[in-house]
Amino acid sequence: MASAVEQFFTVKARIAAAEREAGRQAGAVTLVAVSKTFSADDIRPVIDAGQRVFGENRVQEAQAKWPALKQAFPDIELHLIGPLQSNKAKEAVALFDVIETVDREKIAAELAKEIARQGRSPKLYVQVNTGSEPQKAGIEPREAVPFVTRCREVHSLAIQGLMCIPPADENPGPHFALLEKLGTEAGVEALSMGMSGDYETAIAFGATSIRVGSAIFGSR
Numbered sequence: 001m002a003s004a005v006e007q008f009f010t011v012k013a014r015i016a017a018a019e020r021e022a023g024r025q026a027g028a029v030t031l032v033a034v035s036k037t038f039s040a041d042d043i044r045p046v047i048d049a050g051q052r053v054f055g056e057n058r059v060q061e062a063q064a065k066w067p068a069l070k071q072a073f074p075d076i077e078l079h080l081i082g083p084l085q086s087n088k089a090k091e092a093v094a095l096f097d098v099i100e101t102v103d104r105e106k107i108a109a110e111l112a113k114e115i116a117r118q119g120r121s122p123k124l125y126v127q128v129n130t131g132s133e134p135q136k137a138g139i140e141p142r143e144a145v146p147f148v149t150r151c152r153e154v155h156s157l158a159i160q161g162l163m164c165i166p167p168a169d170e171n172p173g174p175h176f177a178l179l180e181k182l183g184t185e186a187g188v189e190a191l192s193m194g195m196s197g198d199y200e201t202a203i204a205f206g207a208t209s210i211r212v213g214s215a216i217f218g219s220r
């Protein structure tokens with residue numbers, strides 16, 4: 001099997017090709033390398049190959065491996081891409097540079113409190129449940145824009161982006177198109193959409209960042 005570093009360079013080349021094909025500027029799309037379940041030893045060669053943006057879905061797992069790596073590489077940008085419990089807001093604000101999964105009032109309130117307390121301001125994205133799947137985190141599409149407004153006006157939170165995970169068994173295109181439309185309505189710059197199986201489609205629909213795990217690190 002190809003190494004993570006080889007697969008990383010393959011993904012980088014495919015991103016560049018998808019940007020060209022979509023008429024996007026070279027470098028318009030940020031690769032978030034999703035390293036959940038992989039150890040610091042697995043991640044390190046990909047850092048050495050030049051990757052600096054990583055995603056983790058669990059606060060506790062990230063706390064176990066990232067503080068040392070971030071100390072060694074201060075320019076690393078760590079994204080939280082998994083559901084956030086309000087009792088973990090303190091740890092999340094302390095460790096992550098981008099929190100992509102703001103999806104309810106209670107989390108917004110806890111994050112606002114911790115940001116004020118710690119004087120540390122991770123970028124914040126609102127997760128939208130574009131497929132209205134009952135088991136999935138994220139705010140309902142029709143509530144997304146009012147929620148972004150409440151985050152800004154009630155909690156004084158700067159919301160920079162939207163994030164979605166389309167239903168696994170559906171054509172992702174319409175979900176990416178919906179997120180793009182909601183992003184324009186909400187006045188946010190960042191759109192986090194697309195994973196190993198569909199990141200080229202997401203780039204065509206305007207993704208500004210894609211979250212790619214298994215296509216780099218292998219199956220989990």
Ligand SMILES: *Cc1c(COP(=O)(O)O)cnc(C)c1O
Pocket residue numbers: 034036057081082165195196197211212213214215
């Ligand atoms: C695991 C995960 C990914 C990466 O998925 P792959 O299919 O391995 O690329 C992306 N986004 C979220 C929210 C994830 O939990």
